[in-house]
Amino acid sequence: MASQLPPERIPVIVGVGEIADHPKDIAQGLEPLALLDAAVRRAGDDSSAALLREIDSIDIVNFLSWRYHDPEQQLAKRLGVTPRHCFYGPVGGESPIRFIHEAALRIQRGEANVAVVCGAEAQSTATKAARAKLELPWTPFASDAPEPKRGAAFQKPLATQLGIARPITVYPLYEAATAAHWGQTPRQALDESGVLWSRYAQAAAANPNAWIKRAYTPGEITTPSADNRLIAWPYTKLMVANPSVNFGGAVLLTSLAKAREAGIPEGKLIYIHGGASAEEPRDFLARDQFMQSHAQNAVLETIKAMVDGDGRAFDAIELYSCFPVVPKMARRTLGLGDDVQPTVTGGLTFFGAPLNTYMTHAACAMVRKLRDGGKRGLLYGQGGFVTKHHALVVSREAPESALDENVSVQARADAAYGEVPPFVTEVTGDAAIESSTVIYTGRGEVEHGVVVLRTPDGARTLARVPAQDQATLAVLTDLDRTPVGARGAISAGADGVPEWRAS
CATH class of the missing domain: 2.40.50.840 (OB fold (Dihydrolipoamide Acetyltransferase, E2P))
Known part of the structure; x- marks a missing residue:
């Protein structure tokens, strides 16, 4: 059924752009701001370059490889636009999906005509330059710019002292607890992770934008070796996010009316059908247990209800993949079996993990997938320590009604919480x-x-x-x-x- 909404209020994704920078000379590596600029212009080329002149909404995913003063204003200046909404976001792997959702709502309300969501990182080049003691010819590092609070800032002193105030050492706690809850031995859980991760690797091998284009077998992924060392039990190097990449990604949105006015073919348009968001307490020790995430459950159960309770109604899905336990929990909540194909992109290990902005690239990959014949897709992003969750349903078909402005399902997550145990330190x-x-x-x-x-x-x-x-x-x-x-x-x-x- 066609949507009854006026075309001026129907948000659509019209363009996607990506860039992967592999400089032969470190000094020639592009800085994040240049990668952003290139990605946005490629999104314009993918849709209608004329739309770039009309951008009145910019959201930039938080950088961690380089620090700038007001990067959103610097990008706007490069693009020659003066957007009404110009935002540089906080840390969080779910933020690209949240920004796309918010941009769609802004278009639906008539508060924006053309919106871009973009992110970039140049961690590979920045790290190599630091090791070589090479000063890069980039925009001067803004050492006095506010540094965003990251996960460790919210954790208890004893957790920091013991080294479990970083994602790589916290997610394994969920890995052990969920496996026990599901009745798995650690070996069975590891085997599931290996098979799942091999599917991410397979997708990355077929993605021309991926950083690592090689398919790995489950055994290669889970077996420790000289090139695949253990990092935090049971995770090896090939089971964790790989931030040493140089990427830029951008998603361009406008209204259906403006897309038609620009002459963009109907087959290139991807519609937003809605989504949901919720959070856990930032301190993982202030949660009731580690066998599941109530916020993740609330978000994905809401999404499942949007497709009549059938998680298999999606032709393509992207389950966030910083560590294996996240998509393993997600696929169970969605009611998907162990034969799930969890990605259209390649995952944060193999495609690469440009820190907070992986899901920008996942959105680009999803748009291409749906344009190529898929009907309905799910984008699920996550941030922090299983902390922040946002999912979005996208489709080649127009929605039948307006997007729900009430995105949060926090009340549903909070209602599922059990008693949180008191935390003590003086105990024998x-x-x-x-x-x-x-x-x-x-x-x-x-x-x-x-x-x-x-x-x-x-x-x-x-x-x-x-x-x-x-x-x-x-x-x-x-x-x-x-x-x-x-x-x-x-x-x-x-x-x-x-x-x-x-x-």
Whole structure:
């Protein structure tokens, strides 16, 4: 059924643009602002270059590889436009999907005519230049510009002290807890991750914009080796996001009326059908458990309801893939089997992880996929430590009604929360594992283990497992028996940090 909305109020994606920069000479590498500019112009070329002159809404995904003063204004100046809405966003891997959704709503309300959502990173070049002590001929680094708060800023001091205030060491806690909850042994969970990740690698191998264009087998992905070291149990290098890339991506939106006026063929138009967002507490230790994400569930259950409760109604999906546990949880909530094809892009390991802006590229890939014959697609982005969630339904077909302005499903997420255990630090004696991981050095050697524990009275605490405690580390890394529920004793280490030893 065709939409009954006036064409002036129907938002459509009309153009996508990407650039991958592989400089032979480090000094020739493009800075993020130049990558942004190139990506936006390519999105204009993909639709109608004339639309770029009419951009009145700009959203830029947060940079982390370089810091600028007012990058949104600098981009507007490069493009020769003076947008009414000009925004530089906060940290968050879900932000590109949120920005696309918000831009669509802005067009629906008549507050924007042409909108662009874009992001870029040049972490590969920036890192190589720093190692070579080379000063890049880029816009001067704005050292006095406000630095965004990242995950560690919201975590408890003991978590920071133990090294679990970074995504790479927090997501494994969800990995162990979810596997136990689903009745899997760690080996079965690892096997599922390997198969899933091999599908991301396969998609990246077919994506001309991907950073790593090679298909890996499940065993190559999950088996530690000299080139695939363990980082945080059970994750190897090939199971985590790869930020050392140089990418720019842009998505151009306008109204159906303006798209037709610009002469853009109907077959290139992708419609927004709606979406949902919700968040978990930023401090992961202030959550009720690690077996699931109530915010993720609320978002994806809402999305599923939009397609009559059938997650298989999507012809293509992009499940955020910073670490395997995220799409493993998502596909279960969506009711998708272990045969799921989770990506149109290639994933944050193989396509590459331009920090907060991967989902900009996923949106570009989804648009191409739908133009090529798919009918309906799902874009699901996530940020923080399983913290921020936003999903969007897009389609070649026009929606039958206006987009819902009420995007948040936070109340639904909050209503599902159980009691949050009190967090304590001064504790000794008996305690059982709620979840755990082992942190490795850059040489692949054990640095120490970390356990999230529950005391007999239900409180939650953290403790270290020293590298020399081989017996307890064996409990944490046993592939045939979950560590969740294992009992042991907490005592104070020589430096005063709590330590746990298995019984």
